[in-house]
Amino acid sequence: MRKGNYRHILICIAVCLIGNVFTARAQSVTGKWYGIGNPDIPGSSNSYLCEFIITQNGSNVTGYFNYFFRNGYFSNKLVGRYDASKRLLVLKPLPILYHLSANVGNGVDCIMTGVFKLKVAKVESTLSGEFLSDELHKYTSPPVKVNFRKLGKDEPELKERIKMKDLVLEEAPEVQTQAVPAQQTTAPAIVSTQPTTPLVLPSPTxxxxxxxxxxxxxxxxxxxxxxxxxxxxxxxxxxxxxxxxxxxxxxxxxxxxxxxxxxxxxxxxxxxxxxxxxxxxxxxxxxxxxxxxxxxxxxxxxxxxxxxxxxxxxxxxxxxxxxxxxxxxxxxxxx
Structure with missing residues:
Protein backbone atom coordinates (compact mmCIF):
# COMPACT_ATOMS: atom_id res chain seq x y z
CA MET A 1 0.00 0.00 0.00
CA ARG A 2 1.33 3.45 -0.83
CA LYS A 3 2.44 5.92 1.83
CA GLY A 4 -0.29 8.33 0.74
CA ASN A 5 -2.95 5.70 1.48
CA TYR A 6 -1.43 4.98 4.91
CA ARG A 7 -1.46 8.66 5.68
CA HIS A 8 -5.08 8.97 4.60
CA ILE A 9 -6.12 6.01 6.79
CA LEU A 10 -4.27 7.42 9.83
CA ILE A 11 -5.93 10.80 9.37
CA CYS A 12 -9.38 9.14 9.20
CA ILE A 13 -8.69 7.14 12.36
CA ALA A 14 -7.50 10.26 14.17
CA VAL A 15 -10.58 12.22 13.10
CA CYS A 16 -12.86 9.41 14.30
CA LEU A 17 -11.09 9.18 17.67
CA ILE A 18 -11.27 12.93 18.20
CA GLY A 19 -14.92 12.92 17.18
CA ASN A 20 -15.68 10.15 19.66
CA VAL A 21 -13.97 12.09 22.44
CA PHE A 22 -15.98 15.23 21.69
CA THR A 23 -19.20 13.20 21.41
CA ALA A 24 -18.58 11.54 24.77
CA ARG A 25 -17.97 14.92 26.36
CA ALA A 26 -21.04 16.40 24.73
CA GLN A 27 -23.19 13.55 26.03
CA SER A 28 -22.02 13.98 29.62
CA VAL A 29 -24.49 15.47 32.09
CA THR A 30 -21.72 17.02 34.18
CA GLY A 31 -22.27 20.73 34.74
CA LYS A 32 -24.81 23.33 35.86
CA TRP A 33 -28.39 23.10 34.59
CA TYR A 34 -31.21 25.59 35.06
CA GLY A 35 -34.93 25.31 34.38
CA ILE A 36 -38.44 26.23 35.53
CA GLY A 37 -40.61 23.44 36.91
CA ASN A 38 -44.38 23.42 36.46
CA PRO A 39 -46.87 20.96 38.03
CA ASP A 40 -48.58 18.96 35.30
CA ILE A 41 -52.10 19.87 36.38
CA PRO A 42 -54.69 22.15 34.69
CA GLY A 43 -54.87 25.68 36.05
CA SER A 44 -51.70 25.51 38.16
CA SER A 45 -49.71 28.76 38.25
CA ASN A 46 -47.13 27.71 40.84
CA SER A 47 -43.60 27.37 39.48
CA TYR A 48 -40.28 26.12 40.81
CA LEU A 49 -36.97 27.70 39.82
CA CYS A 50 -34.74 24.63 39.55
CA GLU A 51 -31.05 23.88 39.31
CA PHE A 52 -28.92 20.75 38.90
CA ILE A 53 -25.23 20.82 39.78
CA ILE A 54 -24.08 17.43 38.51
CA THR A 55 -20.87 15.43 38.48
CA GLN A 56 -20.87 12.30 36.33
CA ASN A 57 -18.43 9.45 36.95
CA GLY A 58 -19.08 6.68 34.45
CA SER A 59 -22.78 5.92 34.79
CA ASN A 60 -22.96 7.24 38.36
CA VAL A 61 -24.22 10.75 39.00
CA THR A 62 -23.91 12.86 42.17
CA GLY A 63 -24.40 16.51 43.00
CA TYR A 64 -27.13 18.87 44.15
CA PHE A 65 -30.72 19.64 43.25
CA ASN A 66 -31.53 23.19 44.30
CA TYR A 67 -34.84 24.98 43.87
CA PHE A 68 -36.65 28.16 44.86
CA PHE A 69 -40.37 28.02 45.61
CA ARG A 70 -42.62 30.71 47.05
CA ASN A 71 -40.36 32.30 49.68
CA GLY A 72 -37.66 29.70 50.27
CA TYR A 73 -34.51 28.25 48.76
CA PHE A 74 -33.91 24.51 49.18
CA SER A 75 -30.81 22.41 48.55
CA ASN A 76 -30.73 18.60 48.44
CA LYS A 77 -28.01 16.13 47.55
CA LEU A 78 -28.82 14.08 44.46
CA VAL A 79 -27.75 10.57 43.48
CA GLY A 80 -28.62 8.79 40.26
CA ARG A 81 -27.51 6.99 37.12
CA TYR A 82 -27.03 8.13 33.54
CA ASP A 83 -27.54 5.66 30.67
CA ALA A 84 -25.43 7.06 27.82
CA SER A 85 -26.92 4.67 25.25
CA LYS A 86 -30.40 6.01 25.95
CA ARG A 87 -29.27 9.47 27.09
CA LEU A 88 -31.48 8.92 30.13
CA LEU A 89 -30.83 10.38 33.58
CA VAL A 90 -32.70 8.76 36.49
CA LEU A 91 -32.43 10.29 39.97
CA LYS A 92 -33.19 8.61 43.26
CA PRO A 93 -36.13 10.06 45.27
CA LEU A 94 -35.80 13.69 46.37
CA PRO A 95 -38.03 15.90 48.57
CA ILE A 96 -39.92 18.67 46.73
CA LEU A 97 -42.33 21.04 48.45
CA TYR A 98 -46.00 20.32 47.65
CA HIS A 99 -47.16 22.61 44.84
CA LEU A 100 -50.18 23.95 46.79
CA SER A 101 -48.13 24.91 49.86
CA ALA A 102 -48.82 28.54 50.73
CA ASN A 103 -45.28 29.11 52.02
CA VAL A 104 -42.29 27.20 53.36
CA GLY A 105 -43.59 27.47 56.92
CA ASN A 106 -46.54 25.13 56.47
CA GLY A 107 -45.49 23.15 53.40
CA VAL A 108 -45.29 19.39 53.06
CA ASP A 109 -42.53 17.64 51.14
CA CYS A 110 -43.40 15.19 48.37
CA ILE A 111 -40.79 12.50 47.68
CA MET A 112 -40.29 12.37 43.92
CA THR A 113 -38.08 10.51 41.44
CA GLY A 114 -36.47 12.39 38.55
CA VAL A 115 -36.43 11.08 34.96
CA PHE A 116 -34.79 13.26 32.29
CA LYS A 117 -33.66 12.89 28.68
CA LEU A 118 -30.48 14.55 27.40
CA LYS A 119 -30.60 16.38 24.08
CA VAL A 120 -27.37 17.78 22.66
CA ALA A 121 -27.44 20.49 20.01
CA LYS A 122 -25.05 23.13 18.70
CA VAL A 123 -27.11 25.94 20.18
CA GLU A 124 -27.61 24.43 23.66
CA SER A 125 -27.92 21.14 25.55
CA THR A 126 -31.08 20.33 27.49
CA LEU A 127 -32.31 17.85 30.09
CA SER A 128 -36.06 17.50 29.65
CA GLY A 129 -38.32 15.40 31.84
CA GLU A 130 -40.20 15.37 35.10
CA PHE A 131 -40.23 14.56 38.78
CA LEU A 132 -42.71 11.78 39.60
CA SER A 133 -44.41 10.77 42.87
CA ASP A 134 -44.63 7.19 44.06
CA GLU A 135 -47.69 5.03 43.39
CA LEU A 136 -49.31 5.95 46.70
CA HIS A 137 -49.24 9.72 46.10
CA LYS A 138 -49.49 10.04 42.32
CA TYR A 139 -53.09 11.35 42.42
CA THR A 140 -52.47 14.00 45.09
CA SER A 141 -49.00 15.08 43.94
CA PRO A 142 -48.86 15.64 40.16
CA PRO A 143 -45.65 15.37 38.11
CA VAL A 144 -43.44 18.44 37.99
CA LYS A 145 -42.17 18.97 34.43
CA VAL A 146 -38.84 20.73 33.94
CA ASN A 147 -36.83 21.61 30.85
CA PHE A 148 -33.27 22.25 32.06
CA ARG A 149 -30.74 24.02 29.85
CA LYS A 150 -27.03 23.68 30.41
CA LEU A 151 -25.37 26.81 31.77
CA GLY A 152 -21.99 28.16 30.85
CA LYS A 153 -19.27 28.35 33.46
CA ASP A 154 -19.74 32.10 33.89
CA GLU A 155 -23.55 32.04 34.15
CA PRO A 156 -24.92 32.61 37.68
CA GLU A 157 -26.11 29.78 39.89
CA LEU A 158 -29.67 29.74 41.22
CA LYS A 159 -28.85 31.39 44.55
CA GLU A 160 -27.30 34.31 42.66
CA ARG A 161 -30.30 34.49 40.32
CA ILE A 162 -32.65 34.81 43.29
CA LYS A 163 -30.71 37.82 44.53
CA MET A 164 -31.03 39.44 41.11
CA LYS A 165 -34.48 40.91 41.66
CA ASP A 166 -35.15 41.92 38.05
CA LEU A 167 -34.44 38.38 36.79
CA VAL A 168 -36.81 36.82 39.32
CA LEU A 169 -39.55 39.26 38.34
CA GLU A 170 -39.03 38.42 34.68
CA GLU A 171 -39.04 34.63 35.04
CA ALA A 172 -41.45 33.95 37.92
CA PRO A 173 -43.58 36.95 38.94
CA GLU A 174 -45.79 34.86 41.24
CA VAL A 175 -42.75 33.73 43.23
CA GLN A 176 -41.38 37.25 43.62
CA THR A 177 -44.79 38.58 44.66
CA GLN A 178 -45.01 35.97 47.40
CA ALA A 179 -41.43 36.35 48.54
CA VAL A 180 -40.78 40.10 48.61
CA PRO A 181 -43.44 42.83 49.03
CA ALA A 182 -43.31 45.66 46.50
CA GLN A 183 -41.91 48.17 48.98
CA GLN A 184 -39.16 45.80 50.09
CA THR A 185 -35.78 46.07 48.37
CA THR A 186 -33.88 43.22 50.03
CA ALA A 187 -33.57 39.74 48.54
CA PRO A 188 -36.03 36.99 49.60
CA ALA A 189 -35.22 34.87 52.61
CA ILE A 190 -33.11 31.80 51.87
CA VAL A 191 -33.80 28.60 53.78
CA SER A 192 -31.25 25.80 53.47
CA THR A 193 -32.15 22.12 53.79
CA GLN A 194 -28.69 20.58 53.69
CA PRO A 195 -28.82 17.04 55.14
CA THR A 196 -26.27 17.93 57.85
CA THR A 197 -28.57 20.48 59.53
CA PRO A 198 -32.26 20.43 60.49
CA LEU A 199 -34.66 22.46 58.39
CA VAL A 200 -35.30 25.80 60.13
CA LEU A 201 -38.66 27.23 59.12
CA PRO A 202 -41.11 29.77 60.49
CA SER A 203 -43.42 28.12 63.01
CA PRO A 204 -46.49 26.84 61.15
CA THR A 205 -49.97 27.53 62.43
Whole structure:
Protein backbone atom coordinates (compact mmCIF):
# COMPACT_ATOMS: atom_id res chain seq x y z
CA MET A 1 0.00 0.00 0.00
CA ARG A 2 1.33 3.45 -0.83
CA LYS A 3 2.44 5.92 1.83
CA GLY A 4 -0.29 8.33 0.74
CA ASN A 5 -2.95 5.70 1.48
CA TYR A 6 -1.43 4.98 4.91
CA ARG A 7 -1.46 8.66 5.68
CA HIS A 8 -5.08 8.97 4.60
CA ILE A 9 -6.12 6.01 6.79
CA LEU A 10 -4.27 7.42 9.83
CA ILE A 11 -5.93 10.80 9.37
CA CYS A 12 -9.38 9.14 9.20
CA ILE A 13 -8.69 7.14 12.36
CA ALA A 14 -7.50 10.26 14.17
CA VAL A 15 -10.58 12.22 13.10
CA CYS A 16 -12.86 9.41 14.30
CA LEU A 17 -11.09 9.18 17.67
CA ILE A 18 -11.27 12.93 18.20
CA GLY A 19 -14.92 12.92 17.18
CA ASN A 20 -15.68 10.15 19.66
CA VAL A 21 -13.97 12.09 22.44
CA PHE A 22 -15.98 15.23 21.69
CA THR A 23 -19.20 13.20 21.41
CA ALA A 24 -18.58 11.54 24.77
CA ARG A 25 -17.97 14.92 26.36
CA ALA A 26 -21.04 16.40 24.73
CA GLN A 27 -23.19 13.55 26.03
CA SER A 28 -22.02 13.98 29.62
CA VAL A 29 -24.49 15.47 32.09
CA THR A 30 -21.72 17.02 34.18
CA GLY A 31 -22.27 20.73 34.74
CA LYS A 32 -24.81 23.33 35.86
CA TRP A 33 -28.39 23.10 34.59
CA TYR A 34 -31.21 25.59 35.06
CA GLY A 35 -34.93 25.31 34.38
CA ILE A 36 -38.44 26.23 35.53
CA GLY A 37 -40.61 23.44 36.91
CA ASN A 38 -44.38 23.42 36.46
CA PRO A 39 -46.87 20.96 38.03
CA ASP A 40 -48.58 18.96 35.30
CA ILE A 41 -52.10 19.87 36.38
CA PRO A 42 -54.69 22.15 34.69
CA GLY A 43 -54.87 25.68 36.05
CA SER A 44 -51.70 25.51 38.16
CA SER A 45 -49.71 28.76 38.25
CA ASN A 46 -47.13 27.71 40.84
CA SER A 47 -43.60 27.37 39.48
CA TYR A 48 -40.28 26.12 40.81
CA LEU A 49 -36.97 27.70 39.82
CA CYS A 50 -34.74 24.63 39.55
CA GLU A 51 -31.05 23.88 39.31
CA PHE A 52 -28.92 20.75 38.90
CA ILE A 53 -25.23 20.82 39.78
CA ILE A 54 -24.08 17.43 38.51
CA THR A 55 -20.87 15.43 38.48
CA GLN A 56 -20.87 12.30 36.33
CA ASN A 57 -18.43 9.45 36.95
CA GLY A 58 -19.08 6.68 34.45
CA SER A 59 -22.78 5.92 34.79
CA ASN A 60 -22.96 7.24 38.36
CA VAL A 61 -24.22 10.75 39.00
CA THR A 62 -23.91 12.86 42.17
CA GLY A 63 -24.40 16.51 43.00
CA TYR A 64 -27.13 18.87 44.15
CA PHE A 65 -30.72 19.64 43.25
CA ASN A 66 -31.53 23.19 44.30
CA TYR A 67 -34.84 24.98 43.87
CA PHE A 68 -36.65 28.16 44.86
CA PHE A 69 -40.37 28.02 45.61
CA ARG A 70 -42.62 30.71 47.05
CA ASN A 71 -40.36 32.30 49.68
CA GLY A 72 -37.66 29.70 50.27
CA TYR A 73 -34.51 28.25 48.76
CA PHE A 74 -33.91 24.51 49.18
CA SER A 75 -30.81 22.41 48.55
CA ASN A 76 -30.73 18.60 48.44
CA LYS A 77 -28.01 16.13 47.55
CA LEU A 78 -28.82 14.08 44.46
CA VAL A 79 -27.75 10.57 43.48
CA GLY A 80 -28.62 8.79 40.26
CA ARG A 81 -27.51 6.99 37.12
CA TYR A 82 -27.03 8.13 33.54
CA ASP A 83 -27.54 5.66 30.67
CA ALA A 84 -25.43 7.06 27.82
CA SER A 85 -26.92 4.67 25.25
CA LYS A 86 -30.40 6.01 25.95
CA ARG A 87 -29.27 9.47 27.09
CA LEU A 88 -31.48 8.92 30.13
CA LEU A 89 -30.83 10.38 33.58
CA VAL A 90 -32.70 8.76 36.49
CA LEU A 91 -32.43 10.29 39.97
CA LYS A 92 -33.19 8.61 43.26
CA PRO A 93 -36.13 10.06 45.27
CA LEU A 94 -35.80 13.69 46.37
CA PRO A 95 -38.03 15.90 48.57
CA ILE A 96 -39.92 18.67 46.73
CA LEU A 97 -42.33 21.04 48.45
CA TYR A 98 -46.00 20.32 47.65
CA HIS A 99 -47.16 22.61 44.84
CA LEU A 100 -50.18 23.95 46.79
CA SER A 101 -48.13 24.91 49.86
CA ALA A 102 -48.82 28.54 50.73
CA ASN A 103 -45.28 29.11 52.02
CA VAL A 104 -42.29 27.20 53.36
CA GLY A 105 -43.59 27.47 56.92
CA ASN A 106 -46.54 25.13 56.47
CA GLY A 107 -45.49 23.15 53.40
CA VAL A 108 -45.29 19.39 53.06
CA ASP A 109 -42.53 17.64 51.14
CA CYS A 110 -43.40 15.19 48.37
CA ILE A 111 -40.79 12.50 47.68
CA MET A 112 -40.29 12.37 43.92
CA THR A 113 -38.08 10.51 41.44
CA GLY A 114 -36.47 12.39 38.55
CA VAL A 115 -36.43 11.08 34.96
CA PHE A 116 -34.79 13.26 32.29
CA LYS A 117 -33.66 12.89 28.68
CA LEU A 118 -30.48 14.55 27.40
CA LYS A 119 -30.60 16.38 24.08
CA VAL A 120 -27.37 17.78 22.66
CA ALA A 121 -27.44 20.49 20.01
CA LYS A 122 -25.05 23.13 18.70
CA VAL A 123 -27.11 25.94 20.18
CA GLU A 124 -27.61 24.43 23.66
CA SER A 125 -27.92 21.14 25.55
CA THR A 126 -31.08 20.33 27.49
CA LEU A 127 -32.31 17.85 30.09
CA SER A 128 -36.06 17.50 29.65
CA GLY A 129 -38.32 15.40 31.84
CA GLU A 130 -40.20 15.37 35.10
CA PHE A 131 -40.23 14.56 38.78
CA LEU A 132 -42.71 11.78 39.60
CA SER A 133 -44.41 10.77 42.87
CA ASP A 134 -44.63 7.19 44.06
CA GLU A 135 -47.69 5.03 43.39
CA LEU A 136 -49.31 5.95 46.70
CA HIS A 137 -49.24 9.72 46.10
CA LYS A 138 -49.49 10.04 42.32
CA TYR A 139 -53.09 11.35 42.42
CA THR A 140 -52.47 14.00 45.09
CA SER A 141 -49.00 15.08 43.94
CA PRO A 142 -48.86 15.64 40.16
CA PRO A 143 -45.65 15.37 38.11
CA VAL A 144 -43.44 18.44 37.99
CA LYS A 145 -42.17 18.97 34.43
CA VAL A 146 -38.84 20.73 33.94
CA ASN A 147 -36.83 21.61 30.85
CA PHE A 148 -33.27 22.25 32.06
CA ARG A 149 -30.74 24.02 29.85
CA LYS A 150 -27.03 23.68 30.41
CA LEU A 151 -25.37 26.81 31.77
CA GLY A 152 -21.99 28.16 30.85
CA LYS A 153 -19.27 28.35 33.46
CA ASP A 154 -19.74 32.10 33.89
CA GLU A 155 -23.55 32.04 34.15
CA PRO A 156 -24.92 32.61 37.68
CA GLU A 157 -26.11 29.78 39.89
CA LEU A 158 -29.67 29.74 41.22
CA LYS A 159 -28.85 31.39 44.55
CA GLU A 160 -27.30 34.31 42.66
CA ARG A 161 -30.30 34.49 40.32
CA ILE A 162 -32.65 34.81 43.29
CA LYS A 163 -30.71 37.82 44.53
CA MET A 164 -31.03 39.44 41.11
CA LYS A 165 -34.48 40.91 41.66
CA ASP A 166 -35.15 41.92 38.05
CA LEU A 167 -34.44 38.38 36.79
CA VAL A 168 -36.81 36.82 39.32
CA LEU A 169 -39.55 39.26 38.34
CA GLU A 170 -39.03 38.42 34.68
CA GLU A 171 -39.04 34.63 35.04
CA ALA A 172 -41.45 33.95 37.92
CA PRO A 173 -43.58 36.95 38.94
CA GLU A 174 -45.79 34.86 41.24
CA VAL A 175 -42.75 33.73 43.23
CA GLN A 176 -41.38 37.25 43.62
CA THR A 177 -44.79 38.58 44.66
CA GLN A 178 -45.01 35.97 47.40
CA ALA A 179 -41.43 36.35 48.54
CA VAL A 180 -40.78 40.10 48.61
CA PRO A 181 -43.44 42.83 49.03
CA ALA A 182 -43.31 45.66 46.50
CA GLN A 183 -41.91 48.17 48.98
CA GLN A 184 -39.16 45.80 50.09
CA THR A 185 -35.78 46.07 48.37
CA THR A 186 -33.88 43.22 50.03
CA ALA A 187 -33.57 39.74 48.54
CA PRO A 188 -36.03 36.99 49.60
CA ALA A 189 -35.22 34.87 52.61
CA ILE A 190 -33.11 31.80 51.87
CA VAL A 191 -33.80 28.60 53.78
CA SER A 192 -31.25 25.80 53.47
CA THR A 193 -32.15 22.12 53.79
CA GLN A 194 -28.69 20.58 53.69
CA PRO A 195 -28.82 17.04 55.14
CA THR A 196 -26.27 17.93 57.85
CA THR A 197 -28.57 20.48 59.53
CA PRO A 198 -32.26 20.43 60.49
CA LEU A 199 -34.66 22.46 58.39
CA VAL A 200 -35.30 25.80 60.13
CA LEU A 201 -38.66 27.23 59.12
CA PRO A 202 -41.11 29.77 60.49
CA SER A 203 -43.42 28.12 63.01
CA PRO A 204 -46.49 26.84 61.15
CA THR A 205 -49.97 27.53 62.43
CA UNK A 206 -52.07 24.92 64.17
CA UNK A 207 -54.39 24.79 61.17
CA UNK A 208 -51.47 24.17 58.83
CA UNK A 209 -50.39 21.16 60.90
CA UNK A 210 -53.99 19.88 61.07
CA UNK A 211 -54.23 20.09 57.28
CA UNK A 212 -50.83 18.51 56.69
CA UNK A 213 -51.43 15.44 58.87
CA UNK A 214 -54.28 14.37 56.58
CA UNK A 215 -51.89 14.20 53.62
CA UNK A 216 -49.82 11.45 55.26
CA UNK A 217 -50.64 7.81 55.82
CA UNK A 218 -50.82 6.30 59.31
CA UNK A 219 -48.53 3.38 60.15
CA UNK A 220 -49.80 1.54 63.23
CA UNK A 221 -46.89 0.17 65.22
CA UNK A 222 -48.99 -1.49 67.90
CA UNK A 223 -52.52 -2.01 69.19
CA UNK A 224 -52.22 -1.65 72.97
CA UNK A 225 -54.88 -3.03 75.33
CA UNK A 226 -55.31 -0.90 78.47
CA UNK A 227 -57.54 -1.26 81.53
CA UNK A 228 -57.54 2.21 83.11
CA UNK A 229 -59.72 5.14 82.09
CA UNK A 230 -56.69 7.27 81.27
CA UNK A 231 -53.04 6.65 80.51
CA UNK A 232 -49.90 8.73 80.88
CA UNK A 233 -47.76 9.09 77.77
CA UNK A 234 -44.11 10.23 77.67
CA UNK A 235 -42.14 10.72 74.47
CA UNK A 236 -38.34 10.90 74.27
CA UNK A 237 -35.93 11.20 71.38
CA UNK A 238 -34.89 7.67 70.44
CA UNK A 239 -31.09 7.62 70.54
CA UNK A 240 -28.93 10.72 70.18
CA UNK A 241 -30.51 14.16 70.27
CA UNK A 242 -30.87 15.43 66.69
CA UNK A 243 -33.42 18.27 66.96
CA UNK A 244 -36.50 16.17 66.03
CA UNK A 245 -39.70 18.21 66.33
CA UNK A 246 -43.17 16.61 66.46
CA UNK A 247 -46.87 17.25 66.92
CA UNK A 248 -49.20 14.73 68.61
CA UNK A 249 -52.78 13.96 67.58
CA UNK A 250 -55.25 11.93 69.64
CA UNK A 251 -58.45 10.82 67.93
CA UNK A 252 -57.80 13.36 65.15
CA UNK A 253 -57.36 16.24 67.62
CA UNK A 254 -54.09 18.11 67.98
CA UNK A 255 -52.99 17.86 71.63
CA UNK A 256 -49.31 18.86 71.38
CA UNK A 257 -48.01 21.22 68.71
CA UNK A 258 -44.48 21.46 67.35
CA UNK A 259 -42.55 20.26 70.39
CA UNK A 260 -38.90 19.19 70.33
CA UNK A 261 -37.99 15.67 71.42
CA UNK A 262 -35.35 15.39 74.11
CA UNK A 263 -33.35 12.46 75.46
CA UNK A 264 -33.76 13.77 79.03
CA UNK A 265 -37.00 15.71 79.44
CA UNK A 266 -40.08 14.01 77.94
CA UNK A 267 -43.10 15.42 76.20
CA UNK A 268 -45.71 14.34 78.78
CA UNK A 269 -49.40 13.85 78.08
CA UNK A 270 -52.41 12.24 79.74
CA UNK A 271 -55.18 10.93 77.49
CA UNK A 272 -58.61 9.56 78.31
CA UNK A 273 -59.39 6.13 76.86
CA UNK A 274 -63.03 6.02 75.88
CA UNK A 275 -64.58 2.61 76.42
CA UNK A 276 -67.43 3.51 74.06
CA UNK A 277 -65.09 4.13 71.17
CA UNK A 278 -63.77 1.04 69.42
CA UNK A 279 -60.28 2.49 69.42
CA UNK A 280 -58.31 5.59 70.38
CA UNK A 281 -55.45 6.60 68.11
CA UNK A 282 -52.24 8.39 69.05
CA UNK A 283 -50.40 9.81 66.00
CA UNK A 284 -46.88 11.23 65.92
CA UNK A 285 -46.57 13.83 63.14
CA UNK A 286 -43.03 14.77 62.05
CA UNK A 287 -42.58 18.54 61.87
CA UNK A 288 -39.04 17.95 60.63
CA UNK A 289 -36.60 15.06 60.19
CA UNK A 290 -33.86 16.41 62.45
CA UNK A 291 -30.25 15.88 61.46
CA UNK A 292 -30.58 12.07 61.38
CA UNK A 293 -33.74 11.06 59.46
CA UNK A 294 -36.29 9.75 60.04
CA UNK A 295 -37.93 11.42 63.04
CA UNK A 296 -37.80 8.76 65.74
CA UNK A 297 -39.08 8.57 69.33
CA UNK A 298 -39.70 6.22 72.22
CA UNK A 299 -43.27 6.37 73.48
CA UNK A 300 -43.73 5.20 77.06
CA UNK A 301 -47.34 4.40 78.00
CA UNK A 302 -48.20 3.95 81.69
CA UNK A 303 -51.45 2.07 82.29
CA UNK A 304 -51.77 1.82 86.06
CA UNK A 305 -48.96 -0.50 87.14
CA UNK A 306 -48.26 -1.55 83.55
CA UNK A 307 -45.56 0.19 81.52
CA UNK A 308 -45.03 -0.16 77.78
CA UNK A 309 -42.16 1.14 75.62
CA UNK A 310 -43.00 1.59 71.93
CA UNK A 311 -40.55 2.86 69.28
CA UNK A 312 -42.13 5.22 66.74
CA UNK A 313 -40.91 6.66 63.46
CA UNK A 314 -42.42 9.37 61.28
CA UNK A 315 -41.39 11.12 58.08
CA UNK A 316 -42.96 13.39 55.46
CA UNK A 317 -45.11 10.55 54.10
CA UNK A 318 -46.12 8.55 57.18
CA UNK A 319 -47.30 9.18 60.74
CA UNK A 320 -46.20 6.72 63.40
CA UNK A 321 -49.29 5.57 65.31
CA UNK A 322 -50.39 3.56 68.33
CA UNK A 323 -53.98 2.44 68.89
CA UNK A 324 -55.25 2.20 72.46
CA UNK A 325 -58.06 -0.26 73.12
CA UNK A 326 -60.01 -0.28 76.39
CA UNK A 327 -60.57 -3.80 77.77
CA UNK A 328 -61.73 -5.31 81.01
CA UNK A 329 -59.03 -6.03 83.54
CA UNK A 330 -59.96 -9.74 83.56
CA UNK A 331 -59.57 -9.86 79.75
CA UNK A 332 -56.07 -8.45 79.89
CA UNK A 333 -55.08 -10.82 82.69
CA UNK A 334 -56.30 -13.82 80.72
CA UNK A 335 -54.11 -13.04 77.68
Missing amino acids: VKATEDAVKMRTNTYIRILDVVTDSVDVDLYDNGDFDADSISIFYNNKLIAHRQELSTRKPISLRVFVDSIEKHNDLLMFAENLGTIPPNSAIMIVKDGSNRYEIPLQSNYQKNGAVRLRKVQRTTLAGQ
